[in-house]
Amino acid sequence: MAGIYLHIPFCKQRCNYCDFYKETSLQHTDRFTEALITELRLRANYLNGASVHTIYFGGGTPSVLSGDQFQRIFRVLFDRYAITEDAEITLEANPDDLTPAYLTMLTGLPFNRLSMGIQSFSDTELKAVNRRHTARQALEAVKDARQAGFQNISIDLIYGLPGQSFEQWMQNLQYAFELEPEHISAYGLTYEEGTGLWKQRARGLVRETPDEVMLKMYRYMLLQMSSKGYEAYEISNFALPGFRSKHNSAYWDLTPYLGAGPSAHSYDGSSRQWNISNLMRYMEGVEKEMLAFERELLSERDAYNDYVMVRLRTRAGIGYSEIVERFGPEMLSWCKLQAERYIQTGHLQLTAKGIQLTLEGIEISNSIIADLMKTD
Known part of the structure; x- marks a missing residue:
């Protein structure tokens, strides 16, 4: 899809x-x-x-x-x-x-x-x-x-x-x-x-x-x-x-999508790209069939961080088996290690599939997301 x-x-x-x-x-x-x-x-x-x-x-x-x-x-x-x-x-x-x-x-x-x-x-x-x-x-x-x-x-x-x-x-x-x-x-x-x-x-x-x-x-x-x-x-x-x-x-869900128009972002599963944020330059480039955009290849760490950033905000939360499937068991170990203290404080809770934010966790969600991300 x-x-x-x-x-x-x-x-x-x-x-x-x-x-x-x-x-x-x-x-x-x-x-x-x-x-x-x-x-x-x-x-x-x-x-x-x-x-x-x-x-x-x-x-x-x-x-x-x-x-x-x-x-x-x-x-x-x-x-x-x-x-x-x-x-x-x-x-x-x-x-x-x-x-x-x-x-x-x-x-x-x-x-x-x-x-x-x-x-x-x-x-x-x-x-x-x-x-x-x-x-x-x-x-x-x-x-x-x-x-x-x-x-x-x-x-x-x-x-x-x-x-x-x-x-x-x-x-x-x-x-x-x-x-x-x-x-x-x-x-x-x-x-x-x-x-x-x-x-x-x-x-x-x-x-x-x-x-x-x-x-x-x-x-x-x-x-x-x-x-x-x-x-x-x-x-x-x-x-x-x-x-x-x-x-x-x-x-x-990190579904691939095409973004068209000036400043629009696209994602194909392995890279992100974004069009120039300038209407005139966008139109001039397209008219010459020379699209003006930048592209970034995603490392495994980048992809994991994207996953944490978007999925932890959802009711479904983070799925442990999904992390293993997408990023491997070592990344799951990192995620569990970082999540543990928030589980103990009641800001995260275990689900049948992984973890999700509690109401108290939602209130500090940005900090939790940042701590679960891999930075090195």
């Missing part, structure tokens, strides 16, 4: 917490679409004919593209790649783009899942991070998507936003549950270097939410998710039964 990720690098305005590559000018969307199509043709053998069970249009804001542009992209995807009949095909979208007319257009395309970047149901919080939609538009987008026939909707939320109180976070979750999305991704706000929010903090214009409040928000969210029937299948991802994200799960 394999996946395909398409990076659509356009945003109508720049959110001040986001460090993903994007452009705020939309003047090159059609030229970009043709370049993306060309890259998909040039790299048709990257997945070695593997069946593709997930396609994800991410960004950026893919919902700035037109129906015609999507149709041209899908034409090459289904012509050159082995897309399964039950493939999950996700469009990442901004709520204010999802008008009834736009949603009607989407129903005529292969999309069967929407991922909405809602982040908050408070206009004050949305303005604080320079989101361009309103709380009302977010609510209407989900309802309109239902009316259009979409039965697999994911929404993104952020907790710890500037000025956000615990009570406001409780209210955001209540709004989310009332919409009954099949999937919710909820992330604690991070201040990424170089972003607008990072610069505002440096000037004393915003303050980070205290760690103890962030922890309280997360714990409350876990309890509420469970009470509403959402499975916490990864630290920040929650799904109703049968609605885990195939796209996310493919990353965590």
